[in-house]
Amino acid sequence: MDRGERLKNIIEEKGYSVMSLSRESGVPYTTIRSMIERNLTNASIDNVIKICRVLGIDVESLIDQRNGVVAEKKTSYITKPTISLPLYGDIAAGALSTVEPVTKDNVEYITLPKNMLGKYANRRDLFALKVNGESMNKIIPNGSYVVCKPIEIEELKEDDIVIFSHDSEYSMKRFRRDEENQLLIFSPESTDRKYHDIVIPYDTMNDLKIYAKVIWYAITLD
Secondary structure (H helix, E strand, O other): OOHHHHHHHHHHHOOOOHHHHHHHHOOOHHHHHHHHHOOOOOEOHHHHHHHHHHHOOOHHHOOOHHHOOEOOOOOOOOOOOEEEEEEEEEEEOOOOEOOOOOOOOOOEEEEEEHHHHHHHOOOOOOEEEEEEOOOOOOOOOOOOEEEEEEOOHHHOOOOOEEEEEEOOEEEEEEEEEEOOOOEEEEEOOOOOOOOOOEEEEHHHHHHEEEEEEEEEEEOOOO
16 A cells, blocks of 8 residues: 555544645645645655644654655654644633634634543544633633533533533533432532522523533643
C-alpha cells in the first residue's frame, strides 16, 4: 500500500473526511488532497505533524525519512494522540444567563490529548465550554474549561454536573432528584453564599432542557 492510500484509509478509519480533517488541522483541503494523490512526496513536515495530531497517529507511521518523502530535515518527533473539540462559547456557572449563539462560521476548536478523556477519548460528539461565573468555584473556578458529552435527562445520575436551560436561559450545576417531593434540584458548590438551589417541580419541566454532562475540566491556577 502506498503512502497516499494509507493516509486516505486512516482518515476514513478515524471518521473524518478530507474537508473535516482540513477544518480541524488547519491544513488546506487542496493540500491534503495533493498529499494523498502524490503519496506525500515533498509534503511539508509541519502539515504532516498537524494532520497526525488530529488523527492521533505517529508521524513515523506516514513518512519514510530514508527515502526523502518529507522535504525537510530528519526529525524524531512523535505526536501523542489528540482530539479537537468545538468550543461553544461561555456557560454561566452563576445565575441563569443567556448564551450567545455559536454558528459554524464562528466556532473555535481546542485540542486535548486523548488520554486525558479516558473512556470518552474516541467519542465524536464531545464539545467544550468556558466557565463564566462563581457558583461552582469550589470545583470549577471561573475561567476554567469543561468538556461535555450530550445526554438525555433519563441518563443522568445523582451528582452529575450538568449543562441545562430553564425558560431559555442556561447554567451549570450539580444535579439530583428528590423523588419523594417530585423535584429536580440543581445545586451550586460555591464559596459565595448568594447562590442557591434551582428547584424545578416535575409538573413544570416543560421549559427544562438537559444538554450535556461535564466529563472533564481544566483549572488555571494563579
